[in-house]
Amino acid sequence: MIAGLPIAFGAPAILFGLLALPVIWWLLRLTPPRPAAEPFAPLAILARVLKPEETPSRSPWWLTLLRLLIAALVILALAEPVLNPRDRALSTNGPLALIIDNSWASASDWDARVEAAEALIAEAESSNLPVSIVLTADRRHDATPTTVERARDQLRAAKPRPLKPERDAAVTALIAAFGETAPGTIAFLTDDIDTEETNAALTRLSGLNPAAIRIIGADDPAGLILTQSDNGADSLTVEASRLETQDSENFRLVARDSKGREIATGPLAFDAGEASASGTITAPFEIRNDIARIDVLGRESAAGQLLDDSFRRRRVALISGEAADIAQPLLSPLYYINRALSPYADLIEAETADMTTAVPELLRLSPAVIVLADIGTLPGEVAGPLNEWIERGGTLIRFAGPRLAAAPADDPLAPVLLRKGERELGGALSWIEPQPLAGYPPNSPFAGLPTPRDVTVSRQVLAEPSAELAARTWASLADGTPLVTASERGSGRIVLFHVTAEASWSTLPISGHFVDMLRRVVQLSRAVSGGGEAGSGILPPWRLLDASGALLPASGDAKPLDLTGTDTIRAGHDNPPGLYGTEDGFVALNLFAPGETLAPIEIPAFDAPVTRAQLTGDSAVDFRPWLFGAALAALLADTLIVLVLNGGFRGGMRRRGVIPASAAAAAALLLAIALPLGLGFAPGPAHAQDSQPGDTELLESLDQTRLAYVITGDDDTDETSKMGLDSLSNFLTSRTALEPGTAIGVDIETDQLALYSLIYWPMSEDADDPSPAAISRIDAYMKSGGTVLFDTRDRIAELGGGSSSLTLKMQRILANLDIPPLEPVPEDHVLTKSFFLLDAFPGRYADGPLWVEAIPETEDPATRPARAGDGVSSILITGNDLAAAWALDERGYPMFSTVPPDPWQREYAYRAGVNIVMYMLTGNYKADQVHIPALLERLGQ
Numbered sequence: 001m002i003a004g005l006p007i008a009f010g011a012p013a014i015l016f017g018l019l020a021l022p023v024i025w026w027l028l029r030l031t032p033p034r035p036a037a038e039p040f041a042p043l044a045i046l047a048r049v050l051k052p053e054e055t056p057s058r059s060p061w062w063l064t065l066l067r068l069l070i071a072a073l074v075i076l077a078l079a080e081p082v083l084n085p086r087d088r089a090l091s092t093n094g095p096l097a098l099i100i101d102n103s104w105a106s107a108s109d110w111d112a113r114v115e116a117a118e119a120l121i122a123e124a125e126s127s128n129l130p131v132s133i134v135l136t137a138d139r140r141h142d143a144t145p146t147t148v149e150r151a152r153d154q155l156r157a158a159k160p161r162p163l164k165p166e167r168d169a170a171v172t173a174l175i176a177a178f179g180e181t182a183p184g185t186i187a188f189l190t191d192d193i194d195t196e197e198t199n200a201a202l203t204r205l206s207g208l209n210p211a212a213i214r215i216i217g218a219d220d221p222a223g224l225i226l227t228q229s230d231n232g233a234d235s236l237t238v239e240a241s242r243l244e245t246q247d248s249e250n251f252r253l254v255a256r257d258s259k260g261r262e263i264a265t266g267p268l269a270f271d272a273g274e275a276s277a278s279g280t281i282t283a284p285f286e287i288r289n290d291i292a293r294i295d296v297l298g299r300e301s302a303a304g305q306l307l308d309d310s311f312r313r314r315r316v317a318l319i320s321g322e323a324a325d326i327a328q329p330l331l332s333p334l335y336y337i338n339r340a341l342s343p344y345a346d347l348i349e350a351e352t353a354d355m356t357t358a359v360p361e362l363l364r365l366s367p368a369v370i371v372l373a374d375i376g377t378l379p380g381e382v383a384g385p386l387n388e389w390i391e392r393g394g395t396l397i398r399f400a401g402p403r404l405a406a407a408p409a410d411d412p413l414a415p416v417l418l419r420k421g422e423r424e425l426g427g428a429l430s431w432i433e434p435q436p437l438a439g440y441p442p443n444s445p446f447a448g449l450p451t452p453r454d455v456t457v458s459r460q461v462l463a464e465p466s467a468e469l470a471a472r473t474w475a476s477l478a479d480g481t482p483l484v485t486a487s488e489r490g491s492g493r494i495v496l497f498h499v500t501a502e503a504s505w506s507t508l509p510i511s512g513h514f515v516d517m518l519r520r521v522v523q524l525s526r527a528v529s530g531g532g533e534a535g536s537g538i539l540p541p542w543r544l545l546d547a548s549g550a551l552l553p554a555s556g557d558a559k560p561l562d563l564t565g566t567d568t569i570r571a572g573h574d575n576p577p578g579l580y581g582t583e584d585g586f587v588a589l590n591l592f593a594p595g596e597t598l599a600p601i602e603i604p605a606f607d608a609p610v611t612r613a614q615l616t617g618d619s620a621v622d623f624r625p626w627l628f629g630a631a632l633a634a635l636l637a638d639t640l641i642v643l644v645l646n647g648g649f650r651g652g653m654r655r656r657g658v659i660p661a662s663a664a665a666a667a668a669l670l671l672a673i674a675l676p677l678g679l680g681f682a683p684g685p686a687h688a689q690d691s692q693p694g695d696t697e698l699l700e701s702l703d704q705t706r707l708a709y710v711i712t713g714d715d716d717t718d719e720t721s722k723m724g725l726d727s728l729s730n731f732l733t734s735r736t737a738l739e740p741g742t743a744i745g746v747d748i749e750t751d752q753l754a755l756y757s758l759i760y761w762p763m764s765e766d767a768d769d770p771s772p773a774a775i776s777r778i779d780a781y782m783k784s785g786g787t788v789l790f791d792t793r794d795r796i797a798e799l800g801g802g803s804s805s806l807t808l809k810m811q812r813i814l815a816n817l818d819i820p821p822l823e824p825v826p827e828d829h830v831l832t833k834s835f836f837l838l839d840a841f842p843g844r845y846a847d848g849p850l851w852v853e854a855i856p857e858t859e860d861p862a863t864r865p866a867r868a869g870d871g872v873s874s875i876l877i878t879g880n881d882l883a884a885a886w887a888l889d890e891r892g893y894p895m896f897s898t899v900p901p902d903p904w905q906r907e908y909a910y911r912a913g914v915n916i917v918m919y920m921l922t923g924n925y926k927a928d929q930v931h932i933p934a935l936l937e938r939l940g941q
Helices: 010-030 044-047 061-079 105-125 148-159 166-178 198-208 335-341 355-363 379-393 404-405 512-523 624-645 661-674 695-703 713-733 772-783 806-813 880-886 903-922 927-940
Strands: 007-009 081-084 098-101 133-134 183-191 213-217 226-230 235-244 248-257 262-270 276-282 293-296 315-320 348-350 369-373 395-399 418-424 460-463 471-475 482-491 493-499 541-545 551-553 578-582 585-589 609-616 708-709 743-747 756-762 787-791 822-824 851-853 875-878
Touching: 010 061, 061 624, 098 166, 105 133, 105 148, 105 183, 133 148, 148 713, 166 198, 183 198, 226 293, 235 248, 235 293, 248 276, 248 315, 276 493, 315 335, 315 355, 335 348, 335 512, 335 624, 355 379, 379 395, 379 482, 379 493, 395 756, 404 418, 460 482, 624 708, 695 880, 708 713, 713 743, 713 880, 713 903, 756 880, 756 903, 772 787, 787 806, 787 880
Parallel strands: 098 133, 098 183, 183 213, 213 609, 315 348, 315 369, 369 395, 395 493, 708 743, 708 756, 756 787, 787 875
Antiparallel strands: 007 081, 226 235, 235 276, 248 262, 248 293, 262 276, 418 460, 471 482, 482 493, 541 551, 541 578, 578 585, 822 851, 851 875
């Protein structure tokens, strides 16, 4: 590295060659140009002999300088100068250990993270070092140092997860794998976000005694999360945290409904130096009820907020202490409550005034709010379940009345201690005149509502003075006595209106202000577990987030969400962030809990030298192509100059194109130096061309039977296809006389398809539709006897009956192919008995049929017509995801669980694969048993 300049030389010793330039100068000065060859012309020769400048003793100074420049350019190029070089020196004292954060924050720069890891693996390959890889967000870790090829396979199979990194588990696996062996270099590709166990985990790395440590951070950390959403009275408030706190930043919150449509937005502003901020989405109550998720515009990730049923229209149960009077509805305790809440909530009213019957019936419907109008003492068998419902998150709203006033003062379902009896005009505790309402305290949910001047109270239930009374008072009268009190109870709350729900004690129920107060209380409630679809104790995964924030159908790895425990549920490997339940009701599990904040990672002190870098940083520029190109251009200029000086252009066409032998030799030498170094003469990175199958590959394909699959371009799908077909090949080797080779991926645009009797084609949403030329090649392949097994992987119930994007993609492909009529595999089809006796062809899924070419029906089965290709169907279609059922990892464990999780289903999937392969290879020989008489007769002739 040159001081003050970001330039380094890969071979600095070659720069000593510049010291030879004076010697080269001296030699070139003493070397005159070659004498010009002229035709015999005595007079011309005599005339020139008299001129001394015609036979110079040395080269021109400018030509010598040009040749010195060529030599200097070649020497500098061979010294490998690089602008903005990276530190590429790995320690050779032990294996390379890679710790890679593949958490939610790595999704935005995952490609750069993989590229940086591949560069480190390439350095290890050049030094012949083993490589160990651990991914901090993976469930399982295989940290055993392995070959470079195996490490690259691990890296290609890795992907970001919608989880926080678990660095302690990764370091534990690394320590266990190395044992007494010390790694040479530990490279930590971090997402720059701290966790509770990060510092302790990294400190444990010192116990491995590495020779060097590299910390490679993100260029632009994805440090922005949403931690909590509060659906208030007039707006929805969103709490957020960020990683970088130096400058002020403004973002835009975007709210979407369950179909992903944007329905509302709001600002999110961070002040300089602040890590937390609150954003607000202002929208009508009805629109806020439709919000399903909240993200930061342009920063969508798994750190957004999913909203569940608790943010939607509430279910409110109404119970009165007396039966409704149909003749006088205005005197009913529930009349005004019903009128106030019916536009904003789903109301259910008890059919009986018997509390022992009404309360259990309503609790089974899992309401968010229960309203008790003038209910005094509740029976013990009712009070217990009601109190349990409150602690799980229910909101109990009580209204006073004569029964409550006569109840014991220490009512367990009252927010405050009540004074027995009530206060009224003309009573022992009386007012001179009815009392109006006072202003609302700042901690009240009613804060911000205008104080009504037309509401008066003439009678109320009083609260006993206590230290907690002021904090529990949401509304009071002008004389300071409480009108509405509330207290938290577990996850829920109890709210008490100290007046009746009808107009006998106050004018509040007949005012518009009553509607606003009830709406705000109901909006504070949330869905309660314990009833209904979303409230059951154990909820299955329904939709899960990926690392980029997209909601996808639940995978087989996620476990049901257990809500029966008392511990706070955190997102993890068993329960990734997403929605749990069903479409009718679900619970949202977010990655970050309320109140969580982000902090930058702190790297502890190590005994080994530590270097820091960014994933990409400033792009390194290799000067070698420029220098070699300039040297070649100067060499060509020198050649032309020598031709001119030596009369190369004066002899007419017969002399043109003659290049001096010394110049040609120099050009050849320069090319011989440049080309082995892999250098072009134009700047920019060099890329190796993709290898094409040659004669060796063709001979191997002809020499050994191989199963083939279509390369879709989707890495996950292609990896599953290869692993699945390889596992099926191993199964065939162990159960049959067939010993297939490893599976081969084919490009239907260019590869030779006729080498394979069966091609497995899985549908992928990320794959492009094949071109017309590729469709034509597939059509020709099928008509010449080959078979394509299409797998939509969405367990379609019947051909054309599916509506998923994968099924529609297959239908677009089939629309351009000349395919015969299809039918589900008949009971007597050869496929059912080609090796095993089967009645179904399951894969990862079990409920989809296998479609084959339809066989024309005849009255006599023995006279069924034979078809070309030994009766083998040219097309098979399934939706059961066969490759996922076959696929095993390197340790022999299934990569995907079956649906439903039945171990015998995987065995039957293998047997189905064996039957399909045997059917492809042997044709309809078993079906031809019905033709034995005719065959014997023909053989006898």
